[in-house]
Amino acid sequence: MRNSQNSAADDSDPIIRVRGLVKKFGDHVVHDGVDLDVRRGEIIGIVGGSGTGKSVLLHQIVGLLKPNAGQIEVFGKSVRDTSEEEYRAIRRRWGVMFQDGALFSSLTVRQNVEVPMREQLDMPDDLRETLAGIKVRMVGLPDNAQGKYPSDLSGGMRKRAGFARAISLDPEIVFLDEPTAGLDPIGAAAFDTLIGRLQAALGLTVFMVTHDLDSLHAICDRIAVLAEKKVLAVGTMAEMLEIDHPWVREYFHGPRARAALKTTDNDEVR
Numbered sequence: 001m002r003n004s005q006n007s008a009a010d011d012s013d014p015i016i017r018v019r020g021l022v023k024k025f026g027d028h029v030v031h032d033g034v035d036l037d038v039r040r041g042e043i044i045g046i047v048g049g050s051g052t053g054k055s056v057l058l059h060q061i062v063g064l065l066k067p068n069a070g071q072i073e074v075f076g077k078s079v080r081d082t083s084e085e086e087y088r089a090i091r092r093r094w095g096v097m098f099q100d101g102a103l104f105s106s107l108t109v110r111q112n113v114e115v116p117m118r119e120q121l122d123m124p125d126d127l128r129e130t131l132a133g134i135k136v137r138m139v140g141l142p143d144n145a146q147g148k149y150p151s152d153l154s155g156g157m158r159k160r161a162g163f164a165r166a167i168s169l170d171p172e173i174v175f176l177d178e179p180t181a182g183l184d185p186i187g188a189a190a191f192d193t194l195i196g197r198l199q200a201a202l203g204l205t206v207f208m209v210t211h212d213l214d215s216l217h218a219i220c221d222r223i224a225v226l227a228e229k230k231v232l233a234v235g236t237m238a239e240m241l242e243i244d245h246p247w248v249r250e251y252f253h254g255p256r257a258r259a260a261l262k263t264t265d266n267d268e269v270r
């Protein structure tokens with residue numbers, strides 16, 4: 001568990017504020033009263049069983065899915081009850097790495113990173129290319145990766161390219177949906193280190209959906225558990241270990257959790 005200067009941040013001014021969120025698909029109720037505050041500058045890990053609505057929550061926060069009820073504010077502004085122009089202005093201040101990566105296969109790595117810049121910024125081509133190249137370097141990809149297509153990259157490199165695209169507009173918040181899924185443990189640990197370093201260097205707030213207990217131990221300041229259609233608990237790893245709920249207990253005290261504790265206890269990832 002990292003020691004963040006931000007973990008004692010003021011709760012009264014959350015950077016993301018979700019209240020009473022209800023989301024249904026037909027008769028299927030996914031969220032029924034989700035409340036969540038995300039503090040500026042923290043890395044918060046969102047956990048929950050498969051299908052509990054972690055990705056759906058992320059998509060609602062960034063305005064890609066419409067809730068049936070409830071409020072979502074980011075930077076103190078409603079994401080939905082706003083003009084298209086205001087939404088565009090808010091959207092510029094976050095970056096998203098989706099669960100499926102969603103890189104354009106017909107574009108090179110650098111061109112993928114340029115996509116949000118083309119959509120949102122008016123700047124000369126050579127300046128945009130240079131800035132995109134810097135982002136590619138920032139995520140630890142070699143210079144020769146810039147001109148490669150996603151299909152020519154390893155899974156870990158594709159994740160880094162997705163991360164470079166998520167930070168292309170110098171966002172204040174980065175949303176990451178399962179960033180280390182599919183990586184081997186060494187690749188996942190390296191990616192955790194990258195997230196932690198960039199968060200510290202850029203002062204990012206990171207909203208990270210993850211199944212990866214190592215990531216939770218290594219880089220998350222707080223954890224939010226989605227279960228029973230709600231955020232069942234929010235707190236530090238130490239607080240999670242105290243919670244007496246069947247899923248939470250199984251998740252945080254099960255064999256995988258014990259292995260994660262062992263591997264991260266002596267690991268300084270930051």
Ligand SMILES: Nc1ncnc2c1ncn2[C@@H]1O[C@H](COP(=O)(O)OP(=O)(O)OP(=O)(O)O)[C@@H](O)[C@H]1O
Pocket residue numbers: 025030048049050051052053054055056057099
């Ligand atoms: N566009 C959609 N239309 C209908 N149902 C949907 C849609 N998107 C998600 N769902 C359903 O909502 C529920 C929550 O999905 P979601 O993808 O958020 O789960 P998750 O917690 O991210 O799971 P995982 O850990 O497997 O990624 C699932 O039952 C899913 O089938």
Ligand SMILES: [Mg+2]
Pocket residue numbers: 054055056099177
């Ligand atoms: Mg998901």
